[in-house]
Amino acid sequence: MLPGGLHQRQYYLGIDFIRKGVKLPKLQIWQEQLLEAYPHLETLSLPSAGDFNLLPKGAVSLRMHSIGGWA
Numbered sequence: 001m002l003p004g005g006l007h008q009r010q011y012y013l014g015i016d017f018i019r020k021g022v023k024l025p026k027l028q029i030w031q032e033q034l035l036e037a038y039p040h041l042e043t044l045s046l047p048s049a050g051d052f053n054l055l056p057k058g059a060v061s062l063r064m065h066s067i068g069g070w071a
Contacts, residue, residue: 006043014048017041 018041022028034041055061 008044010044012045015045016047017045 017034018031019027022031
């Protein structure tokens with residue numbers, strides 16, 4: 001996407017499939033299996049720039065959950 005980038009058509013934004021310095025053996029094995037099956041996976045994921053608050057100043061966000069059929 002960027003002028004000096006790889007100019008690839010597909011990428012994953014903010015999903016880190018492969019983490020550096022993993023200390024959990026099972027996670028390390030899982031990551032190695034992913035890279036064997038999908039060798040370009042590490043180059044397809046782009047790091048997230050962080051969380052953005054797109055709400056207007058002073059706005060409040062509310063999330064409600066309901067059990068279906070209970071009004």
